[in-house]
Amino acid sequence: MNNFKKKPDPRHPNPHHYDLIVVGASFAGLIAARTAAHRGLRVAVIDAKSEPGARVRTTGILVKEAVEECDIPAALTRKIHGARLYAPNHKHIDLFAPGYYFLATDTPAVMRWLARETARAGADLFFGARYTGAVVIDHQVRLPDLNLTADYLLGADGAKSRVAESFGLGRNSEFLIGMETEYEETPTVDPDYLHCFLDTKLAPGYLGWVVPGAGMTQVGLAVSNGNFSAKRKPDYDAFVKNIDRHFALWNCEVKAKRSGPIPCGGVVKPLSTHRVLLTGDAAGLVSPLTAGGIRFAFRYGRRVGAVISEYLQDGGADPGLVMAREYPRFGLKTWMRRAWSAAPPNALINAALFTPPMQALAQWIYFQKRGGLVSEKPERRPHNHQNPFRAFS
Numbered sequence: 001m002n003n004f005k006k007k008p009d010p011r012h013p014n015p016h017h018y019d020l021i022v023v024g025a026s027f028a029g030l031i032a033a034r035t036a037a038h039r040g041l042r043v044a045v046i047d048a049k050s051e052p053g054a055r056v057r058t059t060g061i062l063v064k065e066a067v068e069e070c071d072i073p074a075a076l077t078r079k080i081h082g083a084r085l086y087a088p089n090h091k092h093i094d095l096f097a098p099g100y101y102f103l104a105t106d107t108p109a110v111m112r113w114l115a116r117e118t119a120r121a122g123a124d125l126f127f128g129a130r131y132t133g134a135v136v137i138d139h140q141v142r143l144p145d146l147n148l149t150a151d152y153l154l155g156a157d158g159a160k161s162r163v164a165e166s167f168g169l170g171r172n173s174e175f176l177i178g179m180e181t182e183y184e185e186t187p188t189v190d191p192d193y194l195h196c197f198l199d200t201k202l203a204p205g206y207l208g209w210v211v212p213g214a215g216m217t218q219v220g221l222a223v224s225n226g227n228f229s230a231k232r233k234p235d236y237d238a239f240v241k242n243i244d245r246h247f248a249l250w251n252c253e254v255k256a257k258r259s260g261p262i263p264c265g266g267v268v269k270p271l272s273t274h275r276v277l278l279t280g281d282a283a284g285l286v287s288p289l290t291a292g293g294i295r296f297a298f299r300y301g302r303r304v305g306a307v308i309s310e311y312l313q314d315g316g317a318d319p320g321l322v323m324a325r326e327y328p329r330f331g332l333k334t335w336m337r338r339a340w341s342a343a344p345p346n347a348l349i350n351a352a353l354f355t356p357p358m359q360a361l362a363q364w365i366y367f368q369k370r371g372g373l374v375s376e377k378p379e380r381r382p383h384n385h386q387n388p389f390r391a392f393s
């Protein structure tokens, strides 16, 4: 089950005991493990997947704030400067903010890179290792099925966290359901924009998207399956039929399909118990408005790795208490999401999207503090340098 395990270390006589076990080798878990390993903890990461980058569920767009937390090799990404927001009648506005960008990613490759970085920092990574439950006895966490023990357990195991369930911690209860198809790259998609489609019939509670990805085109939509109505499911075929006059996707080869739940109800409670803490999607760390979670997975994953290290090495404060103070609240955004889930009529959106207040709101949602007037399109510069060697002359 182990593709990334080091040779036995004579300084640690019990090879089955770790300072920290992280459940989940994705954005949050790998960053946390890498940080803790860099700080000298003996760390194991376990994941049910067969290998890093397998069964990716995300579109993998990184907002600029995510890149500020974790630099990603440029060769695995494509920079996108603007967002084109389409009303249900397909009229659109273009949004930019000076200096801001999104990165589309080759997500499986990013995962493999992150896993290698984490192993390089000193962590042991176990794939094909499913967490089924654990107990805490005498300040020690025991995972009987995997024959492992640890001084601390971090649950970074996603939206439907088994760690949260097994320790009676808070669990996500409001979700968006996302569905996406990956096509070969097509010239019909303007690469300067994330193409976002507002349509409360086809995508109630969220939106549909067409992303000029890193070497492919990603097309998807998400719908809320929240509290206001019977369970909803994304109707992908109806969405593609609706937008295909812009992109001619029927002509493109399908490379992959994926779907998954996105928590959107805010941070769960309780977050922790003695020697056990949640982070990433398991903790509900997803913006209820944009449904982006990678930025928070990076930011708080890294922080959690540091706080657990201080707790175990330096007598630092209880990580659960520290993170309960530091994790974001999302109050207003959660309420805005619930209002959007009530699916205002498309006719209203057609009429409102081109008014200055709605444009300012859209600018704020996409670019946060950089909001303001709809900005000029920046000059495009080449981003991905395929050739790593420069002529020396």
Ligand SMILES: Cc1cc2nc3c(=O)[nH]c(=O)nc-3n(C[C@H](O)[C@H](O)[C@H](O)COP(=O)(O)OP(=O)(O)OC[C@H]3O[C@@H](n4cnc5c(N)ncnc54)[C@H](O)[C@@H]3O)c2cc1C
Pocket (backbone or CB within 6 Å): 023, 024, 025, 026, 027, 028, 029, 046, 047, 048, 049, 057, 058, 059, 060, 061, 062, 063, 129, 130, 131, 132, 156, 157, 158, 159, 162, 178, 179, 180, 220, 258, 259, 260, 261, 262, 279, 280, 281, 282, 285, 286, 291, 292, 293, 294, 295, 297
């Ligand atoms: C369709 C879709 C599109 C999205 N697009 C974006 C986007 O473009 N940008 C963005 O910022 N966010 C996006 N999100 C949200 C984003 O993917 C998540 O917020 C992010 O992946 C959370 O990272 P994580 O590490 O907390 O959990 P996850 O990425 O969910 O990883 C959890 C890991 O835990 C493992 N695991 C689960 N259970 C067990 C178990 N019992 N034992 C062992 N291992 C286990 C899984 O195999 C997995 O590797 C999207 C989500 C979906 C569903």
